[in-house]
Amino acid sequence: MPSDVDFKFLPAVFGRGWLAHAKAFYVADLLGMEDKIRADLFNAIHVERRNLNSEDALARFFADYGVNEDDFRKQYDSFAVNSRLSQADAKIRAYGARGVPGIIVNGKYLVSAESANGNENIFKVVDFLIEKERQK
Incomplete structure (x- = not known):
């Protein structure tokens, strides 16, 4: 990170x-x-x-x-x-949260395998959200 x-x-x-x-x-x-x-x-x-x-x-x-x-x-x-x-x-x-893995970004966004369309995409979504939060 x-x-x-x-x-x-x-x-x-x-x-x-x-x-x-x-x-x-x-x-x-x-x-x-x-x-x-x-x-x-x-x-x-x-x-x-x-x-x-x-x-x-x-x-x-x-x-x-x-x-x-x-x-x-x-x-x-x-x-x-x-x-x-x-x-x-x-x-x-x-x-x-209803299952694992799950990552909360800045207390706002829950990223799960379901929301990221698979475990392999979780960190791609997390990285995107981190960057989005930095721009605020």
């Missing part, structure tokens, strides 16, 4: 099965390792098809990255994680 663009990940919880992964995202963030673990966690879930749908499984996954299981568990059900989940859910609902 260009230097004047601030890109932030926001985990969506569109079903009960998504909750554990969203919590893991915020635990990683609170432990200062979100950038280190995000891609590996995504690949473990979506490419390797590992069953990481429980607190126990996620605690073991984080342990592979040097996180003490007790430290992971303290964060997993913490007020901080639950607050961030609530805030993310409110934003996602406000944006009208």
Whole structure:
């Protein structure tokens, strides 16, 4: 992304099965390792098809990255994680997102595979909208 663009990940919880992964995202963030673990966690879930749908499984996954299981568990059900989940859910609902992937540009535009006519076009549309916002 260009230097004047601030890109932030926001985990969506569109079903009960998504909750554990969203919590893991915020635990990683609170432990200062979100950038280190995000891609590996995504690949473990979506490419390797590992069953990481429980607190126990996620605690073991984080342990592979040097996180003490007790430290992971303290964060997993913490007020901080639950607050961030609530805030993310409110934003996602406000944006009208109904699936992933989805990218919000400048709090105004929701770009999804459907609106961009396919996953391969999402970033083309995002780039166009970024440029449009720069011109304002």
